Amino acid sequence: MSLSFSRAQHTCSTTRKLWQFPWGYPEAALFVASIILVGFMLQLTVGHFDIAILHYPANLIALAILAGLIALGTRFQNSLFMHWIAGIPVAITLTVALLLFGLYMELTPQLPRMPTQTPDLVSRLGFRMITASWPFVFLYTMTLIALGITTLKRLLRFSRRDITFLCNHLGLWVLLASAGFGAADMMRVVMHVGAGETEWRVFNQNEEALELPVAITLKKFTLEEYPPNLTIIDRQAPPAPQPDSKPQPKNKQEFFQIDPKRPKGRIGDWAITLDEYLHTAVRVGGEYRASPMPESTPAAKITVQNLLTGEIKTGWVSAGGNTPDLFFSDLSLDERYSFAMTQPEPRRYASDITIIPKEGESFDAILEVNKPVSVGDWMIYQYGYETALGKLSHWSEMELVYDPWLLPAKIGMFLMAAGSLLLAWNGAGRRRTNQ
Amino acid sequence: MSLSWNEFPCIALPAMLCWLSAGLLACRRPRSARSVYVVDALTITGIALSAVFIAAFWNALSRPPLRTMGETRLWYALFMILAGYITYRRWNYPWLLLLSAIVATVFTAINVLKPEIHSVALMPALQSFLFIPHVIIYIIAYAFFGVATLAAGVLFFRRRSGNGNDNGLLTFVDDLVHVGFGFLALGLLLGAVWAKEAWGHYWSWDPKETLAFITGAAYLVYIHLRHQGRKDNFVLWTLLVAFLLLLLCWFGTALLPRSSLHLYS
Numbered sequence: 001m002s003l004s005f006s007r008a009q010h011t012c013s014t015t016r017k018l019w020q021f022p023w024g025y026p027e028a029a030l031f032v033a034s035i036i037l038v039g040f041m042l043q044l045t046v047g048h049f050d051i052a053i054l055h056y057p058a059n060l061i062a063l064a065i066l067a068g069l070i071a072l073g074t075r076f077q078n079s080l081f082m083h084w085i086a087g088i089p090v091a092i093t094l095t096v097a098l099l100l101f102g103l104y105m106e107l108t109p110q111l112p113r114m115p116t117q118t119p120d121l122v123s124r125l126g127f128r129m130i131t132a133s134w135p136f137v138f139l140y141t142m143t144l145i146a147l148g149i150t151t152l153k154r155l156l157r158f159s160r161r162d163i164t165f166l167c168n169h170l171g172l173w174v175l176l177a178s179a180g181f182g183a184a185d186m187m188r189v190v191m192h193v194g195a196g197e198t199e200w201r202v203f204n205q206n207e208e209a210l211e212l213p214v215a216i217t218l219k220k221f222t223l224e225e226y227p228p229n230l231t232i233i234d235r236q237a238p239p240a241p242q243p244d245s246k247p248q249p250k251n252k253q254e255f256f257q258i259d260p261k262r263p264k265g266r267i268g269d270w271a272i273t274l275d276e277y278l279h280t281a282v283r284v285g286g287e288y289r290a291s292p293m294p295e296s297t298p299a300a301k302i303t304v305q306n307l308l309t310g311e312i313k314t315g316w317v318s319a320g321g322n323t324p325d326l327f328f329s330d331l332s333l334d335e336r337y338s339f340a341m342t343q344p345e346p347r348r349y350a351s352d353i354t355i356i357p358k359e360g361e362s363f364d365a366i367l368e369v370n371k372p373v374s375v376g377d378w379m380i381y382q383y384g385y386e387t388a389l390g391k392l393s394h395w396s397e398m399e400l401v402y403d404p405w406l407l408p409a410k411i412g413m414f415l416m417a418a419g420s421l422l423l424a425w426n427g428a429g430r431r432r433t434n435q
Numbered sequence: 436m437s438l439s440w441n442e443f444p445c446i447a448l449p450a451m452l453c454w455l456s457a458g459l460l461a462c463r464r465p466r467s468a469r470s471v472y473v474v475d476a477l478t479i480t481g482i483a484l485s486a487v488f489i490a491a492f493w494n495a496l497s498r499p500p501l502r503t504m505g506e507t508r509l510w511y512a513l514f515m516i517l518a519g520y521i522t523y524r525r526w527n528y529p530w531l532l533l534l535s536a537i538v539a540t541v542f543t544a545i546n547v548l549k550p551e552i553h554s555v556a557l558m559p560a561l562q563s564f565l566f567i568p569h570v571i572i573y574i575i576a577y578a579f580f581g582v583a584t585l586a587a588g589v590l591f592f593r594r595r596s597g598n599g600n601d602n603g604l605l606t607f608v609d610d611l612v613h614v615g616f617g618f619l620a621l622g623l624l625l626g627a628v629w630a631k632e633a634w635g636h637y638w639s640w641d642p643k644e645t646l647a648f649i650t651g652a653a654y655l656v657y658i659h660l661r662h663q664g665r666k667d668n669f670v671l672w673t674l675l676v677a678f679l680l681l682l683l684c685w686f687g688t689a690l691l692p693r694s695s696l697h698l699y700s
């Protein structure tokens with residue numbers, strides 16, 4: 001039915017005048033352009049859109065108003081105006097406008113928060129923080145309205161054949177609404193906890209404390225590392241903060257990943273054989289011995305052979321342990337070049353913690369990257385540690401994220417996932433029979 | 436079994452030969468029953484070879500080979516030829532098999548000529564069960580969009596040469612775009628779930644996310660234009676623009692001015 005409507009409009013568009021019903025693309029373009037224009041004018045007069053004004057319960061009220069508008073629009077769905085609002089030309093024009101804003105955002109640097117200085121015109125128009133600019137917010141809201149009316153119309157005369165359409169559009173609407181209005185209530189803070197200590201406050205730049213509804217005790221911080229890489233460095237290169245900052249060959253640095261499963265490799269003209277590898281070792285005389293001491297470092301005994309001259313050398317190479325600029329190598333190739341080891345990269349790091357919510361039972365958890373823990377509407381993430389000390393770090397940082405709108409966002413995503421599966425399964429599907 | 440880039444040419448060269456000869460044979464007229472079998476046998480051999488390499492390479496790295504451009508090219512070649520072969524079998528478009536064989540060969544050849552040697556370390560943020568489905572589903576989406584773009588190109592030139600207005604072909608492009616979009620949205624949603632686990636929020640307008648949004652929006656324009664019943668060359672052009680944005684999304688993150696959480700190597 002909507003299809004025949006849009007066809008009709010297509011044929012009419014050659015004879016009808018602008019703003020004469022039924023409306024189509026020209027009206028949609030002018031309409032969207034004027035929304036953007038009004039947005040820019042507002043931006044120039046009142047500055048950025050401050051999402052804080054939508055803080056609960058304002059966002060709930062705004063959402064209710066929006067839903068009311070959509071319901072009202074659907075009530076008059078047979079008017080030509082509502083046909084147009086819930087039609088393809090408006091949908092496409094809005095999509096293209098959002099696409100262009102996204103493209104601008106992609107191609108130019110964006111600021112994380114409002115600049116405090118009196119800014120230049122580009123900033124004042126909101127171009128350095130697109131997602132907080134009035135034109136963008138208007139476009140987003142208008143998309144919610146148009147998408148809402150489109151979806152509700154079909155939902156009201158539900159048909160099994162529309163299931164793909166409904167999953168995608170309703171899901172997108174729910175997701176956009178929860179992400180947009182939920183942004184006002186989102187809170188992200190980083191908490192710094194020393195080993196053996198309990199913390200429930202976070203501090204801002206002015207050292208002001210904010211008390212959170214959870215306290216965290218850090219029982220232990222652990223870190224595991226990958227075996228490091230070997231490389232060839234130029235010892236005559238200007239002193240650098242890291243010994244591996246001048247790896248050779250110069251034009252394309254090469255590394256040999258230590259892996260006892262694959263002991264042979266090559267860098268430049270040198271063939272490498274890994275004879276022995278100790279992940280935690282200390283130097284005793286000219287040798288390395290395995291040792292679990294805190295100050296231990298990775299060490300590797302290697303044999304290298306120059307593929308051009310046939311020269312063979314053997315020796316120990318180690319990483320500098322906790323002092324990155326201190327590395328040791330018995331394996332000088334000549335006056336200038338020698339083998340060196342890079343700092344090992346972390347494989348896994350985790351905080352062994354006790355979480356003590358203000359209300360409810362406290363519990364233990366292991367916090368790891370990619371494995372957050374949730375407490376009510378809060379999620380707790382492993383964030384950082386003292387990188388210079390690595391596994392010896394005596395504190396851990398956790399990010400706490402508050403998002404009470406996560407559940408509806410997840411429902412939206414779930415609906416969209418169902419819609420995507422249906423699309424992937426059916427292709428353009430039933431549209432074919434429609435043509 | 437474990438294999439590395441050193442052994443790659445020994446597997447890649449026969450695989451490319453299989454794909455290309457299958458593609459050429461499929462397009463040759465007249466077609467005999469035997470040549471149809473040979474096409475199947477060649478394509479499947481090529482697919483099996485590249486699948487075996489990926490499996491053995493994965494084994495050697497002790498992590499999924501999804502991290503560097505070279506590694507994702509392996510998968511793209513595999514899925515491109517798979518998508519081409521499936522659509523060839525289902526809708527009987529032999530030229531599609533040839534075109535996807537050429538694209539898969541180009542991607543494989545790049546890997547033969549310029550493999551990227553790199554470490555096996557996988558940093559903690561990438562250690563998630565969502566890593567593999569997220570990337571692979573995207574690559575499948577890209578493969579479908581790649582095939583759709585090729586088909587749209589063929590349709591465009593057929594129209595220009597006045598070679599009939601093949602509505603069947605356009606419907607076929609629609610199918611490919613809808614399927615591709617389904618996968619794109621799934622990849623995006625899995626990415627959102629993962630971002631919530633790893634970074635604390637499901638959407639943060641990270642450059643890669645922004646680009647994925649742009650790409651998705653461009654394909655939505657096509658989908659909705661077609662829903663309105665438009666058939667002219669304009670819709671074919673939107674498909675080309677969408678694919679260019681997709682390429683930007685795939686290769687461009689490193690070149691763009693904003694730094695991305697998605698850059699790991």
Ligand code: HEM
Pocket residue numbers: 002003086087088090091092094095143146147150162165168169172616620655658659662
């Ligand atoms: C995930 C995103 C989206 C997907 C996958 C999608 C997909 C589709 C599909 C497949 C159709 C044809 C459906 C059918 O008739 O069975 C359609 C129609 C439509 N879509 Fe979307 N769309 C999306 C987002 C949007 C957005 C953001 C808008 C509006 C701002 C929109 C507005 C429309 C309209 C107005 C129609 C025509 C409805 C009718 O004729 O009754 N869509 N969409």
